[in-house]
Amino acid sequence: MSVQTLLLDFSVDPARVGDESGQKTVFGQLETILKEYVPNLILAADINIDGGSLKLLTGKKGTTVSVRMFDRGLVTVNIEYYKEDTEEPLISFKCCKQLESSVKLSMDCDRLKLMPTIKRGYKYDVYLTSSDERLLEYDIDGVLFDEQSTFQRVQIVHSKSLGNMLVLDDLQNISEADLIYTETLMQRGRESYEGKEIVILGGGDGALLYELLKEKPKFVWMLEIDEMVMRACDTHLRSICGDVLERRKGDNYEIIVEDCMVTVNKFIKENRKVDYIFGDLTDIPISESACGELWEFMITILHASFQILKPTGKFMTHGNGATSRKSLELYEQELEKLKPPVRFTKSKAFVPSFLEDWIFYQISFKSTDNGDA
């Protein structure tokens, strides 16, 4: 079941809807057209409101149509009706197109938009957001895992085009189509991991660990807080993580299940340094300690990480969507403040499950001449 919502809006000369009588005339014309598409439509309420009016109509099978007339020259129409999954839509795609052109023609409007039908209360949540909060619609046709852990809602959904996909607290994390994410994060082909000691902060989907182990590192510590993420990925994302999440420990790796800060602080105390640190945490990392705002926690992680990095080492992390310039700038400003000073390079890749370009950072100490610009 779902409620189908059709959103139509158009603009007219403000003089045509500037007063009550003008709004009545425009609404009358619109009502005639709407009645052709929604059976048994009757006006149930007509309310004058500041800046315009609101008309509420009801139709067959509880369909509601609300028409909001703004005296500045904008008219919005919301059509809502209930639909069982097996039922045909009340207004087919073809009819939507006809409705759109009828309104355009009869209303003599400057601008008109009919959005694709929005499905609400549907068994699958097909809407996620981009990094800059734009609405994205996915072709999700199944939910394989959906549980609440101590830290977050963990879901594995199936998308027709992306395969299985990990979603944490309604944020897309990784899918079976996202090898490019891992390869850009690790700069495959540009960095050599052979014989290196590496720490992964987060990385619960196991994809980064799985790919790094192919490069023969000396040792990898993966520090992931959420047991449930690993259980879900081990079962449903085997194509990207192999069996690393099942085994948890190998000759050259270990997964430690706790807040990454615990091991990082332990390494600081022991004065232990590594060659690479990967920031593969969720965009909003989970903080167990009371260390204030999210941004503050991210800075704490950054500062601590550089304390366990060899002078020749690198901190590799994913940043944000390429369109989220403000957040990227803020992050770069924080990098500028680090002591000892660091320099960074950036890479960009289109990540299929994010449906957008993503920025990745490679950060190293400035004093070390390791060839970066």
Ligand SMILES: C[S@@+](CC[C@H](N)C(=O)[O-])C[C@H]1O[C@@H](n2cnc3c(N)ncnc32)[C@H](O)[C@@H]1O
């Ligand atoms: C699944 S990975 C992948 C990140 C990613 N590709 C994205 O889109 O954000 C992120 C992991 O970071 C883990 N995480 C978040 N905060 C953490 C913390 N403080 N310590 C360790 N792991 C943490 C989450 O549990 C999650 O499994």
